[in-house]
Amino acid sequence: EAGVAQSPRYKIIEKRQSVAFWCNPISGHATLYWYQQILGQGPKLLIQFQNNGVVDDSQLPKDRFSAERLKGVDSTLKIQPAKLEDSAVYLCASSPSRASRDTQYFGPGTRLTVL
Amino acid sequence: GENVEQHPSTLSVQEGDSAVIKCTYSDSASNYFPWYKQELGKRPQLIIDIRSNVGEKKDQRIAVTLNKTAKHFSLHITETQPEDSAVYFCAASTGANSKLTFGKGITLSVRP
Numbered sequence: 639e640a641g642v643a644q645s646p647r648y649k650i651i652e653k654r655q656s657v658a659f660w661c662n663p664i665s666g667h668a669t670l671y672w673y674q675q676i677l678g679q680g681p682k683l684l685i686q687f688q689n690n691g692v693v694d695d696s697q698l699p700k701d702r703f704s705a706e707r708l709k710g711v712d713s714t715l716k717i718q719p720a721k722l723e724d725s726a727v728y729l730c731a732s733s734p735s736r737a738s739r740d741t742q743y744f745g746p747g748t749r750l751t752v753l
Numbered sequence: 754g755e756n757v758e759q760h761p762s763t764l765s766v767q768e769g770d771s772a773v774i775k776c777t778y779s780d781s782a783s784n785y786f787p788w789y790k791q792e793l794g795k796r797p798q799l800i801i802d803i804r805s806n807v808g809e810k811k812d813q814r815i816a817v818t819l820n821k822t823a824k825h826f827s828l829h830i831t832e833t834q835p836e837d838s839a840v841y842f843c844a845a846s847t848g849a850n851s852k853l854t855f856g857k858g859i860t861l862s863v864r865p
C-alpha cells in the first residue's frame with residue numbers, strides 16, 4: 639500500500655513569511671496527526687484529527703499555526719507568520735483509528751528552515 | 754501530561770554485542786509503548802511495541818520489556834549490526850485519543 643505522502647520536502651523562508659505544508663494519509667486511515675520534530679528531539683504532537691474533526695490541538699500555537707482536514711482525507715498545516723524557532727521537520731502521520739492498538743505511520747516530513 | 758525520558762542519550766557498541774535502551778514514563782494510565790527507529794534524514798518507523806497487559810515481547814533480534822510498577826520499559830537488541838545504527842525513540846500512549854508522547858531519542862552507533 640502507498641505510504642503517507644507529504645510536500646514539499648524542503649522549504650526555506652524568512653521570518654514573518656507564511657508557509658503551508660500538505661499531507662495525504664494512507665487510504666482509509668481515519669486519524670491524521672501533525673508532529674513538529676526539532677533537531678535532536680523526539681516528535682511533538684501539534685494536532686490530531688479524527689476524520690475531519692480536531693480531537694487534540696492542545697500543543698498547537700494557535701496564534702500562528704492552523705490546520706485543516708477538509709473532507710477527512712488530505713490535510714494542510716499553515717504557519718503565519720513564521721518565527722526562527724519554527725525551524726524543524728514537520729511530520730504527518732496516519733493510523734486506521736485513534737485506538738492505541740493502531741500503528742501510526744509517518745510520512746517523510748517537510749524540513750522547514752526559517753532565516 | 755505524560756513525560757517520557759530516555760537514557761542514555763548516546764550509545765556505542767561493538768558489532769555483535771547487545772544494546773539496551775531504557776525509557777521511563779510518568780503517567781500510570783499509559784497503556785501502549787511503541788519504539789520507533791529513525792535513520793538519518795528518514796521517517797520514523799515502528800520496530801516493536803508492547804501493551805500494558807504484557808511484560809515482554811520479542812521479534813527476532815529485538816525485544817521490549819515493561820515494568821509497570823517502576824514505570825519503565827526497555828528495548829533490547831541482540832547481535833547488533835551496523836545497519837542498526839540510528840536514532841531510537843520510545844513513546845507512551847495515554848488517554849482516549851491515544852496521544853503519543855515521545856522521548857528525546859537515543860543515537861545508537863554500532864562499530865564494525
